[in-house]
Amino acid sequence: MQETQSMYRNINKCLNCKIRSKIFCDKLNEDCLDQISKEVRHENLPKGSIVLSQNDEIFNIFNIIHGIIKVYQINENGDEQIIGFLYPGDFFGSHEGGRYEFYAESITPVKLCKIPIKEFRKYLSLNKELHDSFYVAVMNELKLARMQINILAKYSAEEKVLDFLKMISMKQVGHGQPENPINLQMTRSDIANYLGLKIETVSRAITKLRVKNIININENGLLMLN
């Protein structure tokens, strides 16, 4: 009886997963979903939780069901460098070499789907579609990294901030939110770090954009005026 109930819950967890259509799990058939849902755990974490740490051994990979994660590396000088903000439907935690290559920290309360890497690898080798889908996800990471390179190398502070706002707007759309208003859950400090600027410079850039009527800030949040 309890067994049945447990299985029922498990099936629900993956089969009825809100973000499944957006991720590689979409490639799994009902049987697979049934099986893997016995292995995955859902975790609710408060804002500011370190989900995984650079150089730690990889035991799990994660999908974001709800909330926002910031991803950063500590470089050889001991400086923190943010390399991405992840939204519902994004995954993280798979790296070559057995160890995580960055820190992942929640900047809002989050709900995560935690998949043991060992189980996941099993499904990867069994399911070619899953494998391909996973490859697409990695290539997408690469695409995002190169977008960040383009922003860092080319643009002025004002352009960087504007581009950042557009990117966040797109991320929102990606998980079913409206593109406007833009909900900046991260601090100015995080934005500055991501863009290779100082916090005061980001603040001034936002002010300039406001004065130029490119954006507007009111009680509803930050609005893009195009």
Place this chain on the structure above:
Amino acid sequence: MQETQSMYRNINKCLNCKIRSKIFCDKLNEDCLDQISKEVRHENLPKGSIVLSQNDEIFNIFNIIHGIIKVYQINENGDEQIIGFLYPGDFFGSHEGGRYEFYAESITPVKLCKIPIKEFRKYLSLNKELHDSFYVAVMNELKLARMQINILAKYSAEEKVLDFLKMISMKQVGHGQPENPINLQMTRSDIANYLGLKIETVSRAITKLRVKNIININENGLLMLN
């Protein structure tokens, strides 16, 4: 007779490939190497050749046997952004979505191994080790992209240039050259573009490093004095 000779040449091409130990082809057994060597073409191109173009349909992927390739994207503003320099043993040309995501241009005379993507995919799906090896190569690209992000976001012009020199030195070692002297085959303009600086700033940074006795430039090339 001619058939035999042709096959013999083909076997030689992959089996005796100078860079095989450094790339995913290393995972193929002799039978596979024999088969695939019938599909690959070796191409010798002069300096300044555009090997592939952003947004073009993908027909081939490439391994570098000899020479140096620069890889760059044209962003929405029409600006060129260099995202990497590739050396013998590096591969390029595989992207998600069926179209190349960057330009690849030789900055020295190059010898390339050109593999039809269709054939390559066939071997990928047949050979799990090859698949894994290929995945490692993609993850390595991601690692390099993130190194570039760290350099672009954090460092001063002088630190950027010094880091660039170290990176090129490592690349040299990676394909069997000594770490010193550093052979800068790319122009100052390319270095500046890669580092998000102007050519004059790169030039000044190199001068500063020379004055500080961190590097030395003589008829042998650029020497790192550590």
Place this chain on the structure above:
DNA sequence: CGCCATTTTGAAGGTTTTCAATGTCAGTGG
């Protein structure tokens, strides 16, 4: 309400860029 953390604003200082000129080097033709 008042505290603390975060954000904004101001002014001075520092670094990089811009514009301009000079220097270097390889290839070409007189």
Place this chain on the structure above:
DNA sequence: CCACTGACATTGAAAACCTTCAAAATGGCG
């Protein structure tokens, strides 16, 4: 053989931009 040319690199000075340091304003939360 040497001057000329064009591409690339270096240097100088002024301007622009970003950072630093300092102070004021804002906003969430006990």
